[in-house]
Amino acid sequence: MSLRIAVCGIHIESSTFSPHLSGTADFEVTRGRALLDRYDWLGDDWAAGVEWVPLVHARALPGGAVEPAAYDAWRAEIVEGLAEGPFDGVLLDFHGAMSVVGRQDAEGDLITAIRSVIGPEPLVSAAMDLHGNVSETLFDGCDLLTCYRTAPHVDVWETRERAARNLVTALGAGGRPHKTLVHVPILLPGEMTSTRVEPARGLYARVPEVESRPGVIDAAIWIGFAWADEPRCTGAVVATGTDAAATERAARELGQAFWDARDDFAFVAPTGSMDECLDTALKEGSPRPYFISDSGDNPGAGGADDVTYALERMLARPEIRDGSARAVYASLFDPEAVARVGHLPVGSPVSVRAGGRLDTRDPGPLLLEGTLEAVADDPDGGRVVSVRVGGLSVFLTSRRMQYRLLSSYRRLGVDVAGADVVTVKIGYLEPELFEAAAGWMLALTPGGVDQDLHRLPYRNLRRPIFPLDRDATFG
Incomplete structure (x- = not known):
């Protein structure tokens, strides 16, 4: 099997309530061999037969919203690189909570730009932070989505490898994976959802069992990002699989478990x-x-x-x-x-x-x-x-x-x-x-x-949402 997969991403978590603006100088940008050298699994048997094509990866410490000129330049570079195709797939290595000044759903915009050049056939696999957001646009544009399972994040590179391996496996199998998105109307700070303690520890502990079921490829739970005022900021569950019914059951089960635990989340420290x-x-x-x-x-x-x-x-x-x-x-x-x-x-x-x-x-x-x-x-x-x-x-x-x-x-x-x-x-x-x-x-x-979300001047969130709205419902 000879596959050609592009690698790219823009990785930042952006608070729209912060006066800081994230510009080009805030990012570490890698291209070419330096980009591929970030991944130590490229020589593994499952990856060795793939032509991995590095485009550009920009990564910054979390900050304020990204300046449009910086984002536009990297998006254009990604699109131009993809135009040199054809590609069988794209590995998207990004955070999922990037905001760009004057816009909403930056990752949704990026996947739309990517699909505009590669078309509907290649598979796209996204590796994300569990504090990212999964909008309908991002979900529709990707075939496989996964995220970290620990907070603090000690499985970052494991997650990226999983996203790449899932992509290679899916391409080898042929066809398109089934996928289900379940939005959970919960928005919590990361300091209330650490996997060191319950209920997040038990919630995320269910993921490996769920994804090991026949017909399921991957299951992922996004806490969402509490400090951006955008409609997409909410909890989410995505499951992907080879069996449509098993995939939907997995996503809905984890989504219900997330919702059922909503009153148990508390700060990780006094x-x-x-x-x-x-x-x-x-x-x-x-x-x-x-x-x-x-x-x-x-x-x-x-x-x-x-x-x-x-x-x-x-x-x-x-x-x-x-x-x-x-x-x-x-x-x-x-x-x-x-x-x-x-x-x-x-x-x-x-x-x-x-x-x-x-x-x-x-x-x-x-x-x-x-x-x-x-x-x-x-x-x-x-x-x-x-x-x-x-x-x-x-x-x-x-x-x-x-x-x-x-x-x-x-x-x-x-x-x-x-x-x-x-x-x-x-x-x-x-x-x-x-x-x-x-x-x-x-x-x-x-x-x-x-951390007190009630003090933040939200205007664009999809409401009602827990705990800002105690009357929020799920299902």
Whole structure:
């Protein structure tokens, strides 16, 4: 069997409530051999007989909506590459929650453009994040769709391999897979749907059993993306298979299980205001290090990464200001502040305003008066600095980044094991931080990815939807 399959995608999660705009500079773009080198399964027996044709793949940290010119250029490049066909199939490697300024359903637009050039015959297989969205347009344009089964996402590459393998298998079998889409009118933040805990753990544990049934190829559950105001943002289940009845039963069974669990979803960690989290973290006898998630401005979900609310509350604590408590704040995106102090010798006194330049909600830029503690170059954050104010190390970055790896802290001379409190702009703790944390709370802070969905000004969601509308129904 000789098959020709194109590989492409635009991978970003976009908050329409964030003032940040995602432009070309925010993306890592790969083409040619570099794109194929991302996939370590290309030499496996099932993939070795395929001609994999790399087009373009653009990937960015979650952020605000994508600037139209950037999206249009990559879409055009994908279309132009596909025009060099013919192709038997297309492997779409993308997130599923991209928003583009002034438009809705970006992935639906992309699959429409792809079909306009390849026509109806080639098969398209999509590998997605479980926080993506499955619109009717995207579903209609794809033949196979699958998504991650873990949150935090530890099965990213396994999912991409599954999407590719399903595509090759389907092409070898001939014909088109059957598929069923079930929308579930639920919209929840990822921090209430972690697969570390129930009910998401049990819900996703059902997927392998369901997909192992005769006549079923794949089953997938999308939580959806809560921080974009678009009609497609909702829970979804897709099943694909070789038997139409088995495929439909699989999708409807999982959709009903998702709906039946709706009242059981809860935050993955204890929650509170920033002050309540600090009260707990600084209380005598609290375990160390104690982590606090500054969840409302989490850049890993699209936050601007420069809201200063949580930092202001930390600086208001006398025990942090006088150094009797050792604390870390990771981080604020502020290239201007980094440029002002990053050239100084370590140990220099500094006075610099930081944060609040993109997301200008109160309290806005804060004056940091202290000592330049460390300067480094970070592969994610660019030039980064640590400013010490009393007992608090404040990390400032030149690029938006999420301090999810311990190596990023060590790069600025911080071992989190020696800290009393570590506040990080994140939602649920990524694996390394989860292992390092002796205690943890999720602060319900303001920002473009506010965990309290009732505070967000939705206008375009398909309503009613749970939990915004308690009268939502399913089936």
